[in-house]
Amino acid sequence: MQIKHCGIETALINKKIYMEVFVMILGSDTCWLLICSALVMLMTPGLALFYGGMVRSKNVLNTLLLSFVALGLITVEWVFFGYSMAFGKDIMGIIGGLNYLFLNKVSFAPGPYASNVSHMAFMVFQMMFAIITPALISGAVVERMKFSAYVWFILLWSIFVYNPVCHWVWGKGGWLGKLGALDFAGGTVVHINAGISALVAALILGKRKGYPSSQFIPHNLTLTMAGAGLLWFGWFGFNAGSALGANNSAVLAFVTTQIAAGTASLAWILAEWIHIKKPSTLGAASGLVAGLVAITPAAGFVSPMGAIFIGLGAGVICYLAVILKGKFGYDDSLDAFGVHGVGGIWGAIATGIFATFGAKGLLYGNFHQLIVQFIAVISTIVYSGLMTFVILKLLQMTIGIRIVEEDEIMGLDLSNHGETGYKLL
Numbered sequence: 001m002q003i004k005h006c007g008i009e010t011a012l013i014n015k016k017i018y019m020e021v022f023v024m025i026l027g028s029d030t031c032w033l034l035i036c037s038a039l040v041m042l043m044t045p046g047l048a049l050f051y052g053g054m055v056r057s058k059n060v061l062n063t064l065l066l067s068f069v070a071l072g073l074i075t076v077e078w079v080f081f082g083y084s085m086a087f088g089k090d091i092m093g094i095i096g097g098l099n100y101l102f103l104n105k106v107s108f109a110p111g112p113y114a115s116n117v118s119h120m121a122f123m124v125f126q127m128m129f130a131i132i133t134p135a136l137i138s139g140a141v142v143e144r145m146k147f148s149a150y151v152w153f154i155l156l157w158s159i160f161v162y163n164p165v166c167h168w169v170w171g172k173g174g175w176l177g178k179l180g181a182l183d184f185a186g187g188t189v190v191h192i193n194a195g196i197s198a199l200v201a202a203l204i205l206g207k208r209k210g211y212p213s214s215q216f217i218p219h220n221l222t223l224t225m226a227g228a229g230l231l232w233f234g235w236f237g238f239n240a241g242s243a244l245g246a247n248n249s250a251v252l253a254f255v256t257t258q259i260a261a262g263t264a265s266l267a268w269i270l271a272e273w274i275h276i277k278k279p280s281t282l283g284a285a286s287g288l289v290a291g292l293v294a295i296t297p298a299a300g301f302v303s304p305m306g307a308i309f310i311g312l313g314a315g316v317i318c319y320l321a322v323i324l325k326g327k328f329g330y331d332d333s334l335d336a337f338g339v340h341g342v343g344g345i346w347g348a349i350a351t352g353i354f355a356t357f358g359a360k361g362l363l364y365g366n367f368h369q370l371i372v373q374f375i376a377v378i379s380t381i382v383y384s385g386l387m388t389f390v391i392l393k394l395l396q397m398t399i400g401i402r403i404v405e406e407d408e409i410m411g412l413d414l415s416n417h418g419e420t421g422y423k424l425l
Helices: 002-052 057-087 119-140 147-170 173-180 189-203 221-244 248-276 282-294 304-328 336-356 366-396 405-410 412-417
Strands: 112-120
Touching: 002 112, 002 173, 002 221, 057 119, 057 147, 057 189, 112 119, 112 412, 119 147, 119 189, 119 221, 119 336, 119 405, 147 173, 147 189, 147 366, 147 412, 173 366, 189 282, 189 366, 221 282, 221 304, 248 304, 248 412, 282 304, 282 336, 304 336, 405 412
Parallel strands: none
Antiparallel strands: none
16 A cells, blocks of 8 residues: 555656746747847837838838838738637638637647647747748838729738648648648748748839939938848848747757858848949848848758758849840839748748758759759749739729829928838938
């Protein structure tokens, strides 16, 4: 009896120790995820500054607001039904159900997507991704899109484009996830998705008045550089946070993020130096963002040397994409497609080449992974492009999407908002 009693006591003690350790892990990983959520949130104001400095002074406030309005609008959409559509119970591998409607059953306990963090923390981390993704599209439509049309557009786009694609890749039962597509932190879900939509939006809206014969010179590159710095800082939360814990995967993602961004910035500067004989601050900023975009799907899967090659490719390929914009004649105002669309495509494909941690890519004997990555890229391009076209055409036929010529000449700050960014002017 004494031996049995001791066994029970030992079992109880072991159980108590296990629970204490579990609570410690849950607390530390949840804390890490909340910090990363705050970092990703900071990226949206960073994006606002990054974009705001590149437009003409008469449109700076409107450009800032296109990012900031997403912080409010998409937050509410995510709470009401967005999170449920993206991460709810799977329906045919295409969309989530409504079991998390109004965050019903999203508690402080661990959820179905991570046993080591609070479900609520996972939800708010993903909310920040849902916010910045449609804001990225604004870079293609600034200086000529009606603010009311933009608000309706990002709401409808989030519902019918972002949420389904997010479920395809990251939702339990999503068809691309089941296929084996690798997207550590949003190469397809965020950057290809937004980049292709940006291209479609630019084509439907048409060129800004005077483009390309008139010069459209950034009015304040100091703002742009500050925004780029905030994006770089916040991106560590974007990528390392996607490990969903303070673990080795987060460390790897942090390291590869830094390496790819730095390498891409140098590559863009070098390409620009060779091409036009002058390196620029805008080139350095654009290059680092291109590197951050390209490493996003690969961050937790590739080695530091893999990140070097991905960053090098991003700097050169995205620079060429921006240069070729002039050849094709479309007006993607701030190169949202050239950086995010092209960079995301390169990053997703490169993941299938260089992956070595948690999955194997082409260089490590797995050609099939590269095929899967191509399927993910193509399906995202087709779906996002078609749905964006439909949404914008519906808005064009109903409320209109482009400001009138007089308002465009005056500037959207005054015509749409009744204020100016610089009183001295």
